Amino acid sequence: MKYFLKLNAVSAIYGLLSSLFFSFLLSYERIQVLTGLTTEFVWNVSIGAEITLLCGLLFIIPFVTRKWLESRLWSLFSSILWFPYFVLFTVLIGSLFSNINIVNDNFAAGLILFFYLFFFPIFLFVTTFIGTRIKHKTA
Template identity: 40%
Template sequence: MKFFLKLNAISALYGFIFFIASELMLNVYRISEITGWELGFVTNVGVAIYIIGFILSTTLFINVRRKWLENRKAIFWSIILWFPYFILFIYLFASLFPITNPANEPNPGVGLIIMGAVIFYPFYLLLINLVGAGIVGKSNGDKL
């Protein structure tokens, strides 16, 4: 039962990190309006947050994967289980903070970027799980 709870916690973490990244993309106009920053500056800060967040979340995912979960094949369920948590977070955020100003509607192109990221993200999680399990990056001791 502990493994099941840890697997769901890891999956929720995967979904939450992706949720944060997608909400930063979707709410550029809101952030600009609330902070008073120019739209270009908000975009540049968003890109910096993506790069730093990608590096930090990758190391966090690998370390948490190694410390919490054994090398079991069931961990690969997290590649699928992150998606329901992501949908749950999106639903809760949209319910709690609806867009009331039509000027804050996100650009339609952002939806295409997020759809592409949703397709890519499971492959990224697969790589994280393989590295966390020690399968990728192992040296077998052979020298050239």
């Protein structure tokens, strides 16, 4: 039971990070209005931060799998369990910070989000699998 709770907590973290990825990518205009910076600068900073986050997850996910999830093969279910938490957090963030006045149609963000939703489960599965292959050092 304790491992199941850990697995759900890790999956919830992955879902929250994905939901934040979506919300920052879709609300760059609001960030631009609030900060007064140019749209191009806010777009480039948000894309740069999200690429940095994904590169960081490349190293963090195997570490979390080895440390918290004890390198078990059951931790591969986190590549499936993140999605319900992603939907939950996306609905919560969307209802708390709704953006009704969308000025521009952002086709590029839609494409990025489409490819993200397709490749993130694969990325999560591969990095979690790498984490399951890393064994604890025994004394």
